[in-house]
Amino acid sequence: MSISEDVKKMKAVSPYMAASTIEKRNAALNAVKDGLHKSKDEIFAANKLDMDNAISAGIGEAVLKRLKFDEHKLEDVIKGIEQLISLPDPVGKITLNRDLDEGLVLKRITCPIGVIGVIFEARPDALVQISTLCIKSGNCAVLKGGKETANTNRVLFDVIKTSAESAGLPEGALLRAESHSEIDELLALDKYVDLLIPRGSNAFVSHIMNNTKIPVMGHADGICHIYVDKSADFEKALKIIVDAKTQYTAACNAVETLLINRDIAKDFLPLLSKRLSENGVKLFGTKEVTDIINATTIDESEFKEYLELAASVKLVADVKEACEHINRYGSHHTDSIITEDDEASETFMQLVDSAGVYKNCSTRFADGFRYGFGAEVGISTGKIHARGPVGLEGLVTYKYRLYGDGQIVGDYAAGKSSFHFKDL
Amino acid sequence: MSISEDVKKMKAVSPYMAASTIEKRNAALNAVKDGLHKSKDEIFAANKLDMDNAISAGIGEAVLKRLKFDEHKLEDVIKGIEQLISLPDPVGKITLNRDLDEGLVLKRITCPIGVIGVIFEARPDALVQISTLCIKSGNCAVLKGGKETANTNRVLFDVIKTSAESAGLPEGALLRAESHSEIDELLALDKYVDLLIPRGSNAFVSHIMNNTKIPVMGHADGICHIYVDKSADFEKALKIIVDAKTQYTAACNAVETLLINRDIAKDFLPLLSKRLSENGVKLFGTKEVTDIINATTIDESEFKEYLELAASVKLVADVKEACEHINRYGSHHTDSIITEDDEASETFMQLVDSAGVYKNCSTRFADGFRYGFGAEVGISTGKIHARGPVGLEGLVTYKYRLYGDGQIVGDYAAGKSSFHFKDL
Numbered sequence: 001m002s003i004s005e006d007v008k009k010m011k012a013v014s015p016y017m018a019a020s021t022i023e024k025r026n027a028a029l030n031a032v033k034d035g036l037h038k039s040k041d042e043i044f045a046a047n048k049l050d051m052d053n054a055i056s057a058g059i060g061e062a063v064l065k066r067l068k069f070d071e072h073k074l075e076d077v078i079k080g081i082e083q084l085i086s087l088p089d090p091v092g093k094i095t096l097n098r099d100l101d102e103g104l105v106l107k108r109i110t111c112p113i114g115v116i117g118v119i120f121e122a123r124p125d126a127l128v129q130i131s132t133l134c135i136k137s138g139n140c141a142v143l144k145g146g147k148e149t150a151n152t153n154r155v156l157f158d159v160i161k162t163s164a165e166s167a168g169l170p171e172g173a174l175l176r177a178e179s180h181s182e183i184d185e186l187l188a189l190d191k192y193v194d195l196l197i198p199r200g201s202n203a204f205v206s207h208i209m210n211n212t213k214i215p216v217m218g219h220a221d222g223i224c225h226i227y228v229d230k231s232a233d234f235e236k237a238l239k240i241i242v243d244a245k246t247q248y249t250a251a252c253n254a255v256e257t258l259l260i261n262r263d264i265a266k267d268f269l270p271l272l273s274k275r276l277s278e279n280g281v282k283l284f285g286t287k288e289v290t291d292i293i294n295a296t297t298i299d300e301s302e303f304k305e306y307l308e309l310a311a312s313v314k315l316v317a318d319v320k321e322a323c324e325h326i327n328r329y330g331s332h333h334t335d336s337i338i339t340e341d342d343e344a345s346e347t348f349m350q351l352v353d354s355a356g357v358y359k360n361c362s363t364r365f366a367d368g369f370r371y372g373f374g375a376e377v378g379i380s381t382g383k384i385h386a387r388g389p390v391g392l393e394g395l396v397t398y399k400y401r402l403y404g405d406g407q408i409v410g411d412y413a414a415g416k417s418s419f420h421f422k423d424l
Numbered sequence: 425m426s427i428s429e430d431v432k433k434m435k436a437v438s439p440y441m442a443a444s445t446i447e448k449r450n451a452a453l454n455a456v457k458d459g460l461h462k463s464k465d466e467i468f469a470a471n472k473l474d475m476d477n478a479i480s481a482g483i484g485e486a487v488l489k490r491l492k493f494d495e496h497k498l499e500d501v502i503k504g505i506e507q508l509i510s511l512p513d514p515v516g517k518i519t520l521n522r523d524l525d526e527g528l529v530l531k532r533i534t535c536p537i538g539v540i541g542v543i544f545e546a547r548p549d550a551l552v553q554i555s556t557l558c559i560k561s562g563n564c565a566v567l568k569g570g571k572e573t574a575n576t577n578r579v580l581f582d583v584i585k586t587s588a589e590s591a592g593l594p595e596g597a598l599l600r601a602e603s604h605s606e607i608d609e610l611l612a613l614d615k616y617v618d619l620l621i622p623r624g625s626n627a628f629v630s631h632i633m634n635n636t637k638i639p640v641m642g643h644a645d646g647i648c649h650i651y652v653d654k655s656a657d658f659e660k661a662l663k664i665i666v667d668a669k670t671q672y673t674a675a676c677n678a679v680e681t682l683l684i685n686r687d688i689a690k691d692f693l694p695l696l697s698k699r700l701s702e703n704g705v706k707l708f709g710t711k712e713v714t715d716i717i718n719a720t721t722i723d724e725s726e727f728k729e730y731l732e733l734a735a736s737v738k739l740v741a742d743v744k745e746a747c748e749h750i751n752r753y754g755s756h757h758t759d760s761i762i763t764e765d766d767e768a769s770e771t772f773m774q775l776v777d778s779a780g781v782y783k784n785c786s787t788r789f790a791d792g793f794r795y796g797f798g799a800e801v802g803i804s805t806g807k808i809h810a811r812g813p814v815g816l817e818g819l820v821t822y823k824y825r826l827y828g829d830g831q832i833v834g835d836y837a838a839g840k841s842s843f844h845f846k847d848l
Contacts, residue, residue: 328436
């Protein structure tokens with residue numbers, strides 16, 4: 001089985017997908033919504049197969065929860081589709097409209113990126129979210145989901161594809177990759193795929209980034225920090241740290257490293273140690289930390305992304321040292337300062353080079369839904385194109401249109417004509 | 425000699441460069457302007473050395489013109505700096521300001537990309553343009569210019585660096601790479617360099633793109649097309665084609681392929697052949713073309729970027745076939761339609777997947793100065809981040825700031841709090 005030919009055809013289809021009207025794209029989303037409702041018994045039956053296989057394979061409770069696609073998850077994705085329909089069209093926005101000279105008009109207009117490959121974890125709701133984001137933004141999409149939910153994905157994908165085409169979107173604008181070998185095929189199609197969005201483990205995302213010429217949007221690790229400033233409100237700090245560490249430990253936006261101002265260490269560390277131990281969190285710290293509280297001594301170069309109930313702790317002299325540690329050891333994802341001092345928080349937000357810089361709140365807020373974007377295709381720690389949670393806006397680029405009536409550069413070079421640059 | 429250590433230090437300096445005020449950055453640009461004036465004798469003396477070496481090496485007239493840095497070029501770059509000073513600050517713009525909930529405010533704010541490596545051709549004015557664009561946008565820059573102007577570059581760079589630091593910008597924010605081996609060093613520094621902008625030959629840019637994990641912005645080839653529609657005004661078409669082909673043949677935005685509507689071929693091709701031959705342009709065409717006019721027969725798969733007085737010609741049935749040819753064989757740079765039919769031009773502009781899509785004007789308009797951007801660091805044919813001529817806007821990214829007062833995600837997950845998403 002090979003997807004290369006289908007992806008090449010998709011590239012030729014993509015200008016027509018990009019040219020589809022918002023009425024057609026919204027009609028497609030409505031058809032998807034109806035299709036999911038009508039096919040729900042079939043979807044749930046396919047999901048039961050996946051769940052049974054997973055249980056036989058001895059997969060743990062936490063992962064099983066992600067594989068499951070039930071009435072509740074269906075309602076959630078349908079709410080998401082309704083929200084997408086209500087959002088304005090991200091395509092065709094004029095972001096620059098300039099008269100270069102009399103009768104020579106430059107317009108910069110948003111347009112879909114083209115062909116997007118998304119490789120995502122075994123979570124059926126992710127398939128619905130990603131494909132509907134691509135439909136709304138006029139992009140063609142190649143979707144490869146985790147093999148543990150292959151049966152559910154197949155049914156969901158068929159419903160979405162059939163619904164979109166019945167509403168008049170071009171055939172071949174959506175494609176499902178099934179086998180793992182198709183990922184390697186996809187990585188080689190740099191002439192036909194405009195963007196890859198891999199989601200999953202650090203090792204998997206790094207593998208993708210290192211093995212393709214296609215631009216990759218996403219993040220490998222998520223080493224998020226919380227810095228507790230000397231002016232911090234202790235109770236606020238403890239509550240935020242517990243949330244950021246324990247609310248969902250497997251998430252990329254969970255906190256991994258705590259930086260504590262040295263001036264408050266003797267008072268704050270014992271409180272922190274008690275509160276985290278009550279919440280089952282194991283602490284690792286530099287020698288200076290373990291001299292004050294009971295924790296495993298490690299060097300700061302050993303600090304890492306735990307993705308479980310564990311965290312690293314280090315003392316710093318001030319907000320600048322905190323920022324320098326974060327910029328050096330962090331993953332430029334999301335970092336928070338706890339402080340009652342506005343000057344300290346402004347310094348932190350200015351100097352920390354991350355997609356999200358927070359004051360007095362949990363790093364777990366880094367999420368497309370919580371930012372009000374409706375949904376996200378992923379979270380980007382890159383600085384090129386889109387940064388942070390990526391929703392509709394990150395799925396479009398732009399092109400420049402220049403409308404003339406016979407203008408040539410020679411006349412401008414010779415001084416016979418000159419630009420006047422009037423923004424319209 | 426190694427630049428790795430200096431680039432690592434630059435990465436640590438970059439948050440402070442990013443935090444510099446617009447007053448300081450503009451003061452630095454003013455200091456650069458004055459410095460260039462004051463040092464002009466030294467600059468011209470260094471350029472004389474480079475020119476003498478180039479003449480001894482038998483370098484041609486066209487290239488010599490680019491190497492030269494005289495009073496005229498100095499005035500040009502100084503005008504460019506004055507224009508940059510007058511442009512608004514691209515950093516610190518709030519592009520999203522949203523109340524997620526009472527007292528939980530999300531702001532998306534533009535910020536510099538960080539550390540940018542620019543590898544450019546032997547043109548001293550390019551060094552001034554690129555470094556001043558980086559200063560205005562708060563970026564640190566590693567600059568590697570062509571070796572043919574090494575003496576001029578050294579003097580220009582010293583003036584710029586000294587002036588910028590005297591105005592209070594951080595030390596180490598600008599770096600000059602001198603030897604070719606430093607390019608390879610730079611390519612390996614993906615942890616410290618945020619973006620590479622290579623300019624030069626197709627082979628050179630491709631080499632860079634294939635040998636680094638750092639995001640690359642730019643273009644390899646520039647195969648630009650002009651499609652002459654059946655409703656075209658012939659005289660307008662001929663004038664535009666001559667300009668696009670001959671006004672500056674070595675430029676990436678010069679036209680290389682002419683697509684002619686089959687309905688007008690018998691009437692238009694003889695006129696085209698005559699006008700281009702008067703301008704010294706040699707034509708290549710498919711069999712169907714060379715049956716009508718005198719030209720060398722080649723297959724469309726042999727069409728290429730000539731960068732000299734030569735062009736390929738092919739007949740197409742309609743605007744859609746023209747778009748399909750361009751999307752398949754073009755380089756997504758800039759393509760133009762000549763037509764008096766608005767529906768044809770809208771179809772062309774919609775379906776052609778290029779950074780610039782033009783109606784009735786020369787492809788040579790694809791340029792940062794001609795778009796009114798003041799200057800450009802390069803032209804991007806990528807779809808990720810910036811597309812087309814890249815000026816100040818393409819040199820910034822953004823970060824999300826979230827201001828809270830103790831908010832945790834657990835409260836929202838449990839339904840104790842809920843988002844209200846009010847744009848401020």
